[in-house]
Amino acid sequence: MRRFWILKYLLIVSILLIVSNISEAAKGDKEAGKKIYERRCAWCHGWNGAGDGPAADFLNPRPRDFTSGIYKYKTSNLDNPFPYEDDLYKMIAEGMPGTSMPFWKDVLSSNDIWNLIAYIKSLAGLEGEPAAKINYGKQVSSSADSIKKGKELFIDRCSECHGDEGKGDAMKKLKDDWVGNRLWPRNLTKPWMFRAGSDPKDIYSRISTGISGTPMPAFDDPASKKKLTEEDKWHVVNYVTSIKNEARRIKDGDTVIKAKRLTGDMPKDANDEKWKDVESTAYPLVGQIIAKERFFTPSVEEITLKAVYNDKEIAFLLEWDDRTKSIPGDAKAQELADGELNEDAVAIQLPVTIPEGMEKPYFGMGDSGHPVNVWQWKSGTAKAEQSIKVMDATGFKNIKARDKADVTAKGEYNKGTWKVMMKRPLKTDNKDDIQFEEGKFTPIAFATWDGTNGEKGSKHTITTWYWILLKPPTGSMVFIWPIFVAGIVLGAEILIARSAQKK
Amino acid sequence: MKITSLSLGALGALVVYIALRLSKGFALASIADVYILFMIAALLIYIPAGDKGKKGSLLVLGTLIFFILLELVRPLIPRSLLNVYNFFILVTVLLYFTSKDEGARDLMAPIKATLVGSENRTFRTALFAVVPLFAALITFNIVRPSYEAPGDTRSIHPAPPSSVNVFNKSYNLLTLKNPLRDDAANYAKYVKEGGEVYFKNCFYCHGDKLDGKGHYYHGVNPKPLPFMGTDTIAQLSESFVFWRVATGGPGLPKEGAPWLSAMPIWEHFLTEEEVWKVSMFIYDYSGNKPRTF
Numbered sequence: 001m002r003r004f005w006i007l008k009y010l011l012i013v014s015i016l017l018i019v020s021n022i023s024e025a026a027k028g029d030k031e032a033g034k035k036i037y038e039r040r041c042a043w044c045h046g047w048n049g050a051g052d053g054p055a056a057d058f059l060n061p062r063p064r065d066f067t068s069g070i071y072k073y074k075t076s077n078l079d080n081p082f083p084y085e086d087d088l089y090k091m092i093a094e095g096m097p098g099t100s101m102p103f104w105k106d107v108l109s110s111n112d113i114w115n116l117i118a119y120i121k122s123l124a125g126l127e128g129e130p131a132a133k134i135n136y137g138k139q140v141s142s143s144a145d146s147i148k149k150g151k152e153l154f155i156d157r158c159s160e161c162h163g164d165e166g167k168g169d170a171m172k173k174l175k176d177d178w179v180g181n182r183l184w185p186r187n188l189t190k191p192w193m194f195r196a197g198s199d200p201k202d203i204y205s206r207i208s209t210g211i212s213g214t215p216m217p218a219f220d221d222p223a224s225k226k227k228l229t230e231e232d233k234w235h236v237v238n239y240v241t242s243i244k245n246e247a248r249r250i251k252d253g254d255t256v257i258k259a260k261r262l263t264g265d266m267p268k269d270a271n272d273e274k275w276k277d278v279e280s281t282a283y284p285l286v287g288q289i290i291a292k293e294r295f296f297t298p299s300v301e302e303i304t305l306k307a308v309y310n311d312k313e314i315a316f317l318l319e320w321d322d323r324t325k326s327i328p329g330d331a332k333a334q335e336l337a338d339g340e341l342n343e344d345a346v347a348i349q350l351p352v353t354i355p356e357g358m359e360k361p362y363f364g365m366g367d368s369g370h371p372v373n374v375w376q377w378k379s380g381t382a383k384a385e386q387s388i389k390v391m392d393a394t395g396f397k398n399i400k401a402r403d404k405a406d407v408t409a410k411g412e413y414n415k416g417t418w419k420v421m422m423k424r425p426l427k428t429d430n431k432d433d434i435q436f437e438e439g440k441f442t443p444i445a446f447a448t449w450d451g452t453n454g455e456k457g458s459k460h461t462i463t464t465w466y467w468i469l470l471k472p473p474t475g476s477m478v479f480i481w482p483i484f485v486a487g488i489v490l491g492a493e494i495l496i497a498r499s500a501q502k503k
Numbered sequence: 504m505k506i507t508s509l510s511l512g513a514l515g516a517l518v519v520y521i522a523l524r525l526s527k528g529f530a531l532a533s534i535a536d537v538y539i540l541f542m543i544a545a546l547l548i549y550i551p552a553g554d555k556g557k558k559g560s561l562l563v564l565g566t567l568i569f570f571i572l573l574e575l576v577r578p579l580i581p582r583s584l585l586n587v588y589n590f591f592i593l594v595t596v597l598l599y600f601t602s603k604d605e606g607a608r609d610l611m612a613p614i615k616a617t618l619v620g621s622e623n624r625t626f627r628t629a630l631f632a633v634v635p636l637f638a639a640l641i642t643f644n645i646v647r648p649s650y651e652a653p654g655d656t657r658s659i660h661p662a663p664p665s666s667v668n669v670f671n672k673s674y675n676l677l678t679l680k681n682p683l684r685d686d687a688a689n690y691a692k693y694v695k696e697g698g699e700v701y702f703k704n705c706f707y708c709h710g711d712k713l714d715g716k717g718h719y720y721h722g723v724n725p726k727p728l729p730f731m732g733t734d735t736i737a738q739l740s741e742s743f744v745f746w747r748v749a750t751g752g753p754g755l756p757k758e759g760a761p762w763l764s765a766m767p768i769w770e771h772f773l774t775e776e777e778v779w780k781v782s783m784f785i786y787d788y789s790g791n792k793p794r795t796f
Contacts, residue, residue, distance in 0.1 A: 055702040287707075289767065360762045360763070441652060464723050481646045500619050
């Protein structure tokens with residue numbers, strides 16, 4: 001009897017759930033949605049929904065134009081060009097990683113969101129729901145075999161834009177269907193940047209119906225020679241999820257680059273085996289928005305660092321994903337750039353004096369009382385080699401390049417990634433140079449320039465101050481103390497047991 | 504072996520206590536964690552003792568209930584203070600249970616039984632091995648070098664100067680008022696224009712939702728100030744906001760760590776009127792009012 005009672009209860013609950021879902025789908029009130037839209041959304045998406053709000057010019061990607069009726073992300077099938085309301089709900093409630101679309105579920109109730117959806121759909125005259133979902137078939141779980149098949153399909157179908165290793169670095173100039181904005185293929189090794197989710201099912205959806213308004217094609221398209229079967233799509237999904245590069249993910253609170261002490265020689269170059277087992281740290285890069293000329297739309301969003309030192313020198317390995325190798329004068333590179341093509345570049349900023357207290361130089365090129373050293377490497381042009389420059393700065397407007405650099409640097413570009421190694425003696429006899437000291441927390445900051453993205457001079461990305469620590473080798477006392485304590489405890493135990501047994 | 508509900512309760516309390524500590528980033532790295540070591544050892548002895556271990560289980564349970572209650576107190580009690588409290592709780596509970604001879608005997612009997620006698624030899628050996636290993640682990644966690652970055656003791660709302668020179672003028676911050684607020688007829692217009700200023704200049708750090716989490720939030724330190732809620736701009740007069748916006752990060756006094764803030768010097772980019780308008784917008788959108796006293 002009791003079991004039946006549970007069944008009954010489950011039945012009632014599921015009916016209630018279904019009913020509430022049905023009523024919810026129809027619940028959206030366009031007029032109420034308009035009010036929320038004008039308070040929350042219009043600033044980016046525009047007062048008429050055309051994606052032209054006051055913030056639009058400062059954003060990359062630009063805010064969506066709702067009047068066009070084109071939606072990039074949806075789970076409806078190819079015959080249904082419009083998304084489900086659930087798709088829109090997810091977008092609004094959860095936000096879109098890698099864009100400035102925040103998640104709204106903390107300030108908007110689900111009722112608010114349904115109302116918004118009703119209003120947004122009305123902007124393009126959309127009504128009703130799509131007739132059919134993408135066919136997800138039977139999910140193929142990930143295995144070495146499936147990944148291998150997926151890789152072959154990927155190289156054949158996807159690498160044309162996404163590059164051989166999926167970093168979105170293939171040499172093609174892509175535009176969107178709205179106003180011809182420049183588009184870059186997604187870097188698939190950073191799934192946390194995927195706009196509409198990185199679950200296998202999300203990736204499967206993108207492959208199936210493509211991304212409307214962009215050159216990403218639908219691999220469900222029966223007319224296409226590149227059509228993929230359901231099973232094939234799952235193989236590609238498994239390959240894509242397998243190339244995730246966890247080292248590039250930014251971990252909050254990870255603010256110290258720990259330079260490893262080497263006993264022998266320093267690494268020869270960026271690809272030296274010696275770098276392999278060195279701990280890496282990843283930091284976010286943002287546009288330089290503090291001093292004129294400011295820069296709002298960077299293409300590089302993260303830099304990964306490693307450092308090693310021995311008793312004479314210190315070396316940094318700077319790695320960042322950049323879709324283009326920008327070499328001015330190179331015809332192919334020129335073709336990819338929108339305007340003027342500049343060199344790619346990267347820079348390290350260090351204080352001249354390691355601060356003892358809290359006070360540091362101003363993080364944007366120092367200040368009059370606190371000079372900084374800037375080591376800037378540039379990728380070179382068709383006519384000139386790569387270069388390294390050391391600058392002394394006491395503020396944005398007070399930067400002096402030295403004639404001679406005591407830093408050496410060499411960069412290598414491979415399939416969407418720059419790797420640059422910079423090296424300097426730990427100590428120099430120049431009073432304007434920083435003198436590195438083992439065990440001391442030293443502020444350090446970074447900047448990058450993507451020459452194909454119009455970055456030059458003050459238009460570039462920056463980081464805030466982080467720390468570099470020349471990590472002293474761990475002494476043997478760290479192991480001796482625990483053994484010593486364990487010995488004492490064991491001795492005490494035996495004494496107690498002895499005395500108890502004697503009684 | 505008979506397991507009593509009391510001993511199960513004590514075991515459950517230990518699990519809850521360890522879970523609570525874990526949720527706060529506990530890593531067996533302080534001398535105070537020796538308590539946990541004692542509790543584990545005590546339970547290992549008292550639980551198998553069945554009815555004879557009742558008193559011991561009660562002691563562990565009683566102590567842990569106090570420990571858990573202290574962990575749940577809000578606002579959080581600093582760990583160093585908690586360690587002192589825990590010490591006194593343990594001593595008090597022990598005194599309570601051993602105040603009579605018979606109580607002390609009840610507590611000691613299972614311990615003696617474990618230490619003496621050949622039938623407990625395997626268990627005894629295991630206990631004697633585990634306890635020093637735990638002690639070694641705790642010691643290692645204490646002496647292991649830490650590479651935690653130096654902390655920042657920056658003041659979020661440092662005291663403003665009495666006057667400030669911006670826009671080629673000198674302003675007395677003690678008497679300065681937002682002149683646009685007198686023009687009540689145009690309030691809505693100013694707020695909307697302030698919104699435009701905000702969404703061209705401020706939102707990439709301070710956020711679309713004015714929650715301090717714009718898309719550049721991760722790249723700057725200190726984190727951008729949120730305007731929602733009642734603990735930021737609601738606590739400030741509008742002249743303070745004017746000063747902070749107009750002179751930006753570099754205009755902070757030393758206790759505000761001007762070398763870190765990514766706040767631009769807005770007098771270089773905005774007009775005086777735009778600063779007042781954006782101030783009206785952030786107060787209006789967040790439902791706050793400037794402090795006027």
